[in-house]
Amino acid sequence: MSTTEVLPEVDILEGLEPLARKLGNGASKPRGLFITFEGLDGAGKTTQLKLLAARLREQGKPVLETAEPGGTSVGMQIRHILLNAENKELSALTELLLMFACRAQDVEECILPALDQGLIVLCDRFTDSTVAYQGVARGLSIETVRTVDRIACQGLAPHLTLYLDVDVETALERAHHRNREDERPETRIEEQTLEFHTKVRDAYLDLAAMHPERIRLVDALGTREEVAERVWGIVQRAVGALGVR
Numbered sequence: 001m002s003t004t005e006v007l008p009e010v011d012i013l014e015g016l017e018p019l020a021r022k023l024g025n026g027a028s029k030p031r032g033l034f035i036t037f038e039g040l041d042g043a044g045k046t047t048q049l050k051l052l053a054a055r056l057r058e059q060g061k062p063v064l065e066t067a068e069p070g071g072t073s074v075g076m077q078i079r080h081i082l083l084n085a086e087n088k089e090l091s092a093l094t095e096l097l098l099m100f101a102c103r104a105q106d107v108e109e110c111i112l113p114a115l116d117q118g119l120i121v122l123c124d125r126f127t128d129s130t131v132a133y134q135g136v137a138r139g140l141s142i143e144t145v146r147t148v149d150r151i152a153c154q155g156l157a158p159h160l161t162l163y164l165d166v167d168v169e170t171a172l173e174r175a176h177h178r179n180r181e182d183e184r185p186e187t188r189i190e191e192q193t194l195e196f197h198t199k200v201r202d203a204y205l206d207l208a209a210m211h212p213e214r215i216r217l218v219d220a221l222g223t224r225e226e227v228a229e230r231v232w233g234i235v236q237r238a239v240g241a242l243g244v245r
C-alpha cells in the first residue's frame with residue numbers, strides 16, 4: 001500500500017471560520033483556498049507547485065503563487081540574510097524571527113487579500129517548515145514556533161498542505177545537484193548535516209500524523225508527471241469541496 005492510501009478522507013472545510021473572521025467579510029467562509037507545499041530541500045515542491053498552478057489556470061481558476069522565505073519584495077531582502085551561506089553567526093532565534101518576518105509580510109501584503117478575492121493561493125512552504133526546521137531540527141521547540149505564528153500569521157492556517165515525502169539521501173542529492181547547476185549562494189540551511197535533515201523529515205512525518213485533516217502525505221518518488229497526478233487527485237477533491245470559482 002502506498003503512503004498516500006493510508007490517510008483517512010476528512011473534511012477540509014474545518015478550520016475556515018477563524019480566517020473568515022479575520023477577513024471581516026461577514027461570510028461564514030472565505031472565498032479563497034490556501035494550499036501549501038512542504039518537504040525537504042530537493043523534494044520537488046517548487047516544480048510541483050508550478051505544475052499545479054498551470055493546471056488550475058488551464059481550468060480557469062484564479063491562482064496566486066508565493067514562496068517562503070521570500071514572497072514579497074521585503075521578504076526577498078530578508079531571504080538573502082537568511083540563506084546567504086556567509087552568515088554563519090546567525091542565531092537560531094534570529095533565524096526563526098526572520099522566517100516569521102517574511103511570513104508576516106507575505107500574509108498581510110499578498111495572501112489575505114488574495115484569499116479575500118476568492119483566489120487559490122499556492123504557497124511554497126509555510127509554518128510547517130518553521131516547525132520542522134527551527135522548532136524541531138534547531139531545537140527551539142514547537143511551542144515557541146506556535147507562539148510567534150499566532151502573532152505573525154494573524155490566525156491564518158492552510159486549508160490543505162501537500163507534504164512531498166522523500167528519503168533524506170535522495171532529497172539532498174537532488175538539492176546539491178541543483179545548487180551546482182545553478183551556482184546558488186543561498187545554501188546556508190541546505191548545507192546542514194544529514195542528521196539535521198533527518199530530524200526535519202521526522203518532524204514532517206509527525207506533523208502529518210498529527211494533522212491528517214489538513215496535511216496529505218504525497219509519495220514524491222517517481223517522475224514529475226507521476227507525482228503531479230498524485231497532487232492533482234488530492235487538490236481536485238479539495239477545490240470541488242470548497243466550490244472555489
Ligand code: TYD
Nearest residue numbers: 041046068069099125126129130133189190
Ligand atoms: P526554499 O526556498 O524552499 O528552498 P529552495 O531554494 O530549495 O526552493 O527554502 C530555503 C531554505 O529555508 C530551506 O533550506 C528550508 C529553510 N526554511 C526554514 O528553515 N524555515 C522556514 O520557515 C522556511 C520557510 C524555510
